[in-house]
Amino acid sequence: MLTVQQAAGRLKAGEVIAYPTEAVYGLGCDPANESAVRSILSLKNRSAEAGLILIADTYDRFLPYVKHVAQEQLDVALATWPGPITWLFPRARGVPDYLAGKHATIALRVSDHPVCRRLCAAFAGAIVSTSANPGGAPPATSPAEVMGYFAGAIAGVVEGALGGRSRPSEIFDLASGKAIRPG
Numbered sequence: 001m002l003t004v005q006q007a008a009g010r011l012k013a014g015e016v017i018a019y020p021t022e023a024v025y026g027l028g029c030d031p032a033n034e035s036a037v038r039s040i041l042s043l044k045n046r047s048a049e050a051g052l053i054l055i056a057d058t059y060d061r062f063l064p065y066v067k068h069v070a071q072e073q074l075d076v077a078l079a080t081w082p083g084p085i086t087w088l089f090p091r092a093r094g095v096p097d098y099l100a101g102k103h104a105t106i107a108l109r110v111s112d113h114p115v116c117r118r119l120c121a122a123f124a125g126a127i128v129s130t131s132a133n134p135g136g137a138p139p140a141t142s143p144a145e146v147m148g149y150f151a152g153a154i155a156g157v158v159e160g161a162l163g164g165r166s167r168p169s170e171i172f173d174l175a176s177g178k179a180i181r182p183g
Contacts, residue, residue, distance in 0.1 A: 001143065001156065001157055001158070001159045002017065002155070002156040002157060002158050002159065003158070003159060004115065004118045004119050004122050004158060004159075005122055006156075007019065007119055007122075007155075007156070007158045008119060008122035008123040008124075010155040010156070011028065011029060011030050011119075011123050011127060012030065012123065013155075014029075014030065014033045014035060014036050015029070015036065015154070015155035016028070016029045016036055016039050016040055016043070016153070016154045016155060017029070017154060017155050017156060017157070017158060018132045018140070018143075018146040018150065018154055018156070018157045018158070019115055019116065019119055019157065019158035019160070020113065020115050020116075020158065020160040020161055020162045020163070021055075021111070021113055021116055021129065021162070021163060022084050022111065022112070022113050022116075022162070022163035022164075022165040022169065023084075023139075023162065023163065023165040023166060023167060023168055023169075024131050024132065024133075024139035024140060024141055024162065024168070025131070025132040025139065025140040025141065025142070025143070025145070025146045025157070025162070026055075026116075026129045026130060026131060026132055027040050027043065027044070027128070027129075027130050027131070027132045027150075027154070028040075028055075028119075028127040028128050028129055028130075029127065029128050030123075030125070030127065030128075031052075031054055031065075031099055031125075031126060031127065031128050032125075034096065034098055036128075037052070037098050037099060037128060038098060039153075040052075040128060040130060041098070043134065043149075043150060043153055043154075044130065044133070044134055044135055045134055045135040045136075046130075046135055047101075048097060048098045048101060049097075049101045049102045050101050051099065051100050051101030051102070051103050051106070051107060052099055052100075052101075052107070052128050052129075052130055053086055053107040053108070053109060053128070053129045053130060053169075054099070054106065054107065054108050054109075054126040054127065054128060054129065055108075055109050055110070055111045055116055055120065055126065055127060055129040056108070056109075056110055056111070056120045056125070056126040056127070057082075057110065057111070057116070057117040057118075057120040057121045058110065058120075059074075059077075059078060059081065059110055061120060061125055061126040062089070062108050062126055064092065065089075065091060065092055065095050065099075065106050065108070065126065066089040066090065066091065066092055066106065066108070067089070067090040067091065067092050067093075069089065069090065069174065073174050073175070076174070076177070077089075077108075077174060081109070081110035081112075082110045082111055082112035082117065083110070083112050084109075084112065084165060084169045084170065084183070085109065085169060085170050085171075085172060086107050086108065086109040086169045086170065086171040086172070086181075087107070087108055087109070087171075087172055087173075087174045088103070088105035088106070088107055088108075088171065088172070088173045088174055088175075088180065089105060089106055089108055089174050090104060090105055090106075090174075090175070091103070091104060091105055091106040092106075099128075105173070105174075107171060108126075109129070109169055111129075112163075113163045114160070115158055115159075115160035116129075119158060131168070132145075132146045132149065132150070133149060134149055137149065139168075141162065143157040167183055168181070168183075169181075169183070170182055170183035
């Protein structure tokens with residue numbers, strides 16, 4: 001098991017970690033490290049076209065990834081954060097396809113999970129967040145399940161408990177307000 005500080009160091013070193021989230025264990029890495037992101041995609045047998053979610057402890061950590069949006073739109077998202085709502089923001093120029101996939105948007109969530117928040121603060125940035133499971137398998141809900149899937153392929157699992165939610169985060173489009181993945 002990794003402490004939050006150890007995990008932040010592993011992220012900075014370009015490694016993939018697992019950590020507890022609101023509902024399941026997540027796989028995470030530095031979104032600016034293409035090799036690490038591609039490692040997660042490979043572990044999950046997931047196409048880069050699908051795009052990935054980034055989480056952070058504050059909205060400011062997302063600024064390199066988003067285009068300017070109207071204050072009214074931003075206020076809608078900020079009113080739900082920190083919390084289990086993921087918003088699709090227009091992606092900034094230069095955000096790579098390996099993060100946003102084929103989309104003109106990027107998925108962002110300011111987590112309310114204490115371990116996620118401490119991890120992002122210790123890393124001093126946003127991190128990739130995707131469920132810890134290979135494609136087609138159920139998401140891991142314990143460190144033992146994470147290691148059963150990924151032993152030897154990740155740098156470790158961060159200590160902490162799941163957040164008690166039974167479903168993944170809801171996803172909404174910021175421009176339209178439409179639910180993409182209802183909760």
